[in-house]
Amino acid sequence: xxxxxxxxxxxxxxxxxxxxxxxxxxxxxxxxxxxxxxxxxxxxxxxxxxxxxxxxxxxxxxxxxxxxxxxxxxxxxxxxxxxxxxxxxxxxxxxxxxxxxxxxxxxxxxxxxxxxxxxxxxxxxxxxxxxxxxxxxxxxxxxxxxxxxxxxxxxxxxxxxxxxxxxxxxxxxxxxxxxxxxxxxxxxxxxxxxxxxxxxxxxxxxxxxxxxxxxxxxxxxxxxxxxxxxxxxxxxxxxxxxxxxxxxxxxxxxxxxxxxxxxxxxxxxxxxxxxxxxxxxxxxxxxxxxxxxxxxxxxxxxxxxxxxxxxxxxxxxxxxxxxxxxxxxxxxxxxxxxxxxxxxxxxxxxxxxxxxxxxxxxxxxxxxxxxxxxxxxxxxxxxxxxxxxxxxxxxxxxxxxxxxxxxxxxxxxxxxxxxxxxxxxxxxxxxxxxxxxxxxxxxxxxxxxxxxxxxxxxxxxxxxxxxxxxxxxxx
Amino acid sequence: xxxxxxxxxxxxxxxxxxxxxxxxxxxxxxxxxxxxxxxxxxxxxxxxxxxxxxxxxxxxxxxxxxxxxxxxxxxxxxxxxxxxxxxxxxxxxxxxxxxxxxxxxxxxxxxxxxxxxxxxxxxxxxxxxxxxxxxxxxxxxxxxxxxxxxxxxxxxxxxxxxxxxxxxxxxxxxxxxxxxxxxxxxxxxxxxxxxxxxxxxxxxxxxxxxxxxxxxxxxxxxxxxxxxxxxxxxxxxxxxxxxxxxxxxxxxxxxxxxxxxxxxxxxxxxxxxxxxxxxxxxxxxxxxxxxxxxxxxxxxxxxxxxxxxxxxxxxxxxxxxxxxxxxxxxxxxxxxxxxxxxxxxxxxxxxxxxxxxxxxxxxxxxxxxxxxxxxxxxxxxxxxxxxxxxxxxxxxxxxxxxxxxxxxxxxxxxxxxxxxxxxxxxxxxxxxxxxxxxxxxxxxxxxxxxxxxxxxxxxxxxxxxxxxxxxxxxx
Numbered sequence: 001x002x003x004x005x006x007x008x009x010x011x012x013x014x015x016x017x018x019x020x021x022x023x024x025x026x027x028x029x030x031x032x033x034x035x036x037x038x039x040x041x042x043x044x045x046x047x048x049x050x051x052x053x054x055x056x057x058x059x060x061x062x063x064x065x066x067x068x069x070x071x072x073x074x075x076x077x078x079x080x081x082x083x084x085x086x087x088x089x090x091x092x093x094x095x096x097x098x099x100x101x102x103x104x105x106x107x108x109x110x111x112x113x114x115x116x117x118x119x120x121x122x123x124x125x126x127x128x129x130x131x132x133x134x135x136x137x138x139x140x141x142x143x144x145x146x147x148x149x150x151x152x153x154x155x156x157x158x159x160x161x162x163x164x165x166x167x168x169x170x171x172x173x174x175x176x177x178x179x180x181x182x183x184x185x186x187x188x189x190x191x192x193x194x195x196x197x198x199x200x201x202x203x204x205x206x207x208x209x210x211x212x213x214x215x216x217x218x219x220x221x222x223x224x225x226x227x228x229x230x231x232x233x234x235x236x237x238x239x240x241x242x243x244x245x246x247x248x249x250x251x252x253x254x255x256x257x258x259x260x261x262x263x264x265x266x267x268x269x270x271x272x273x274x275x276x277x278x279x280x281x282x283x284x285x286x287x288x289x290x291x292x293x294x295x296x297x298x299x300x301x302x303x304x305x306x307x308x309x310x311x312x313x314x315x316x317x318x319x320x321x322x323x324x325x326x327x328x329x330x331x332x333x334x335x336x337x338x339x340x341x342x343x344x345x346x347x348x349x350x351x352x353x354x355x356x357x358x359x360x361x362x363x364x365x366x367x368x369x370x371x372x373x374x375x376x377x378x379x380x381x382x383x384x385x386x387x388x389x390x391x392x393x394x395x396x397x398x399x400x401x402x403x404x405x406x407x408x409x410x411x412x413x414x415x416x417x418x419x420x421x422x423x424x425x426x427x428x429x430x431x432x433x434x435x436x437x438x439x440x441x442x443x444x445x446x447x448x449x450x451x452x453x454x455x456x457x458x459x460x461x462x463x464x465x466x467x468x469x470x471x472x473x474x475x
Numbered sequence: 476x477x478x479x480x481x482x483x484x485x486x487x488x489x490x491x492x493x494x495x496x497x498x499x500x501x502x503x504x505x506x507x508x509x510x511x512x513x514x515x516x517x518x519x520x521x522x523x524x525x526x527x528x529x530x531x532x533x534x535x536x537x538x539x540x541x542x543x544x545x546x547x548x549x550x551x552x553x554x555x556x557x558x559x560x561x562x563x564x565x566x567x568x569x570x571x572x573x574x575x576x577x578x579x580x581x582x583x584x585x586x587x588x589x590x591x592x593x594x595x596x597x598x599x600x601x602x603x604x605x606x607x608x609x610x611x612x613x614x615x616x617x618x619x620x621x622x623x624x625x626x627x628x629x630x631x632x633x634x635x636x637x638x639x640x641x642x643x644x645x646x647x648x649x650x651x652x653x654x655x656x657x658x659x660x661x662x663x664x665x666x667x668x669x670x671x672x673x674x675x676x677x678x679x680x681x682x683x684x685x686x687x688x689x690x691x692x693x694x695x696x697x698x699x700x701x702x703x704x705x706x707x708x709x710x711x712x713x714x715x716x717x718x719x720x721x722x723x724x725x726x727x728x729x730x731x732x733x734x735x736x737x738x739x740x741x742x743x744x745x746x747x748x749x750x751x752x753x754x755x756x757x758x759x760x761x762x763x764x765x766x767x768x769x770x771x772x773x774x775x776x777x778x779x780x781x782x783x784x785x786x787x788x789x790x791x792x793x794x795x796x797x798x799x800x801x802x803x804x805x806x807x808x809x810x811x812x813x814x815x816x817x818x819x820x821x822x823x824x825x826x827x828x829x830x831x832x833x834x835x836x837x838x839x840x841x842x843x844x845x846x847x848x849x850x851x852x853x854x855x856x857x858x859x860x861x862x863x864x865x866x867x868x869x870x871x872x873x874x875x876x877x878x879x880x881x882x883x884x885x886x887x888x889x890x891x892x893x894x895x896x897x898x899x900x901x902x903x904x905x906x907x908x909x910x911x912x913x914x915x916x917x918x919x920x921x922x923x924x925x926x927x928x929x930x931x932x933x934x935x936x937x938x939x940x941x942x943x944x945x946x947x948x949x950x
Contacts, residue, residue, distance in 0.1 A: 322627060
């Protein structure tokens with residue numbers, strides 16, 4: 001029996017005694033480096049065990065692994081040889097696929113995108129024509145003149161936090177850059193606040209921004225409803241009773257409430273703060289809408305009136321570009337480390353590039369100029385929408401007058417079935433939002449949003465004409 | 476008593492009868508438009524109520540609100556007058572600040588950034604010098620030649636999902652773009668998977684990537700430990716017993732395990748799949764490290780061997796730029812809507828710009844070129860690190876030989892107190908990672924990571940020299 005001579009093998013090990021992994025790694029490296037060309041014969045198992053002082057089977061395990069990886073082949077009675085191909089080979093034995101685990105989808109699964117040719121009469125987004133895409137590109141190009149930095153700050157890009165704090169101070173808030181945590185849109189602000197609460201009970205307006213309600217439910221919170229009627233205002237006696245059940249937090253949208261467009265009156269702002277103080281309920285204020293309102297519709301924020309303990313959330317999503325996904329929460333300093341730690345568990349940090357682009361946009365003063373332009377455009381669309389509603393809507397239909405912003409609430413007679421109306425409109429290529437997920441318990445309103453920020457005036461008029469016809473037909 | 480004549484007021488209302496908010500909004504608009512100049516006297520309350528057919532107090536409530544907003548002033552016995560300034564005024568009454576709610580920080584609060592002048596010997600990040608910042612900037616500039624699109628896709632930018640799927644197919648995985656959900660780093664993939672599980676019990680290797688363990692704990696999962704010893708391999712009998720407790724999911728890092736650098740042998744890959752099938756435990760595979768290993772160290776993924784039901788997570792965080800925050804999960808098609816819905820609740824979508832930049836980088840073929848360069852650099856640093864350890868380390872110290880990648884595990888004698896060692900090194904401006912959070916229960920290892928990807932060869936040698944001295948001093 002004549003066999004090829006075997007090569008010497010040097011095995012590197014971190015331990016006193018080489019492991020199978022060490023042998024595999026050493027052979028691997030020698031093959032990669034060319035020290036062991038294809039066809040080389042490795043030492044027999046027993047020779048290697050003796051050379052390295054190994055316990056039985058270690059060398060055999062290493063060789064089995066090398067074979068499994070397709071790096072060497074064992075030829076019967078000839079020995080173990082280095083193969084030509086160096087790429088890893090799949091295991092050939094059939095493997096039973098493990099089963100899928102039990103997953104549960106939150107309510108409101110993937111909503112449909114509005115298809116081409118369909119008019120969305122209820123979206124909360126703003127017509128991209130009104131958004132500063134050119135100036136944002138300009139800021140991005142400017143940012144890219146420097147190399148992209150590799151690292152990120154979990155709390156958020158420092159110059160962005162400074163620019164945000166400066167803006168908030170100019171609007172009367174007592175905020176510093178260190179109190180701000182930048183998040184992926186305002187949605188992540190709500191997520192990290194709700195996840196950090198030790199007591200899982202939150203009060204929400206009803207109706208309310210549906211993805212906040214669903215988020216809180218998904219995180220296991222008990223919810224308490226604070227009834228909100230945009231035609232009659234807040235029933236603070238009912239709120240008093242609801243807050244007496246001691247939720248940890250009240251999530252409130254006092255300015256341009258979503259989905260109704262209602263803004264709390266100054267007396268209501270004060271009343272709410274007093275009730276929360278009375279019952280020991282902290283406040284999470286979502287101020288998404290006030291930037292989009294006309295100057296005269298500005299109201300002080302709860303954060304301004306109630307001080308640093310009010311958690312204040314806002315974002316640039318609707319006002320600059322939805323695709324930037326930049327929001328933030330301003331928190332009392334002692335709470336910031338907790339929120340940062342929760343953000344780290346959820347997503348670590350955010351994309352540095354977009355944070356820097358928004359910082360540049362704010363720093364150049366583009367944001368204020370843009371907001372003025374945006375408010376003027378929204379006001380025009382709002383006035384045109386009101387005029388069209390006045391002219392077109394049948395008796396029994398009413399609507400809120402938010403004084404600006406992106407949407408109003410259209411309330412229709414309860415005799416008209418909402419699902420039937422939706423189906424009727426869908427056949428005419430018009431979509432309206434089903435807002436049932438926005439209510440806690442029985443809906444106290446019967447209608448949907450009208451999106452004058454999204455639609456140009458002529459589109460709005462055309463859609464409202466069809467809607468009015470539908471209401472007359474079904475009414 | 477002579478008083479100024481009052482102006483006529485036209486009130487727009489969506490209802491049959493005007494509300495206080497309607498009156499406020501109408502006055503507001505007329506002031507803004509200049510129809511009601513400063514000094515104009517408004518109708519007396521009773522006159523307005525009569526004009527509009529209002530119930531008692533509605534007009535008074537509207538006037539109170541207008542006064543609170545600083546738009547009009549009530550002069551005693553003279554009437555209500557439009558003021559000059561149009562900006563909102565803060566409420567003057569002092570408001571009691573509501574209390575802070577009970578928040579609870581997850582374990583591992585904000586870690587310290589490595590200060591200047593300090594050598595981090597244990598970080599898992601890669602030296603920014605090895606990362607393709609110039610080419611990423613180039614891709615970003617190219618992407619910006621188009622305007623920034625306003626909208627985003629919650630599942631992730633379609634061309635990026637296509638590019639990722641194409642890469643995975645080339646590596647032997649049976650994946651389509653529709654099966655991929657893009658996330659904020661791989662961390663959000665872990666978050667949305669763990670949040671969607673209906674049964675809250677997950678098996679993890681011990682030790683394991685600490686932020687995964689903390690995340691699962693934070694989400695209320697019961698954890699089951701799968702002991703992993705990078706020097707002895709997997710004790711599959713112990714895994715069999717652990718998996719018999721029927722966790723919903725096993726979270727595994729089979730290739731370049733964090734924090735030990737261990738890669739499962741081919742026999743172990745098969746054994747793990749068989750055990751999971753036996754006990755009905757699904758698999759969440761975190762493949763963060765294999766891209767960074769030398770060609771020969773590639774092993775088939777569990778996703779490749781076990782089929783579509785294995786949830787597969789990877790990211791570009793370590794390999795391109797940490798600041799991009801782009802990761803993804805590939806899931807069976809029937810699970811995608813659930814994961815997308817959970818992502819929507821947590822952050823809605825991601826920043827479109829960075830997703831497009833990475834898509835461009837992949838599309839141009841830059842990623843493969845970069846990985847080859849990266850693997851070569853890491854291999855050189857790895858070999859130099861092994862040589863320095865061999866030369867410098869005292870008896871009783873051992874280390875893993877991962878065959879490439881960014882780090883190895885250094886195991887020191889148990890007679891040396893880790894906290895004392897950390898303090899000793901800190902005085903010499905060297906930081907090593909405390910990995911206690913990586914273990915479930917009593918640590919089965921006694922050491923820390925060595926970061927040859929982060930440190931240049933001379934920095935590594937200098938740091939290891941100081942470490943070896945410290946081990947001799949404390950040993």
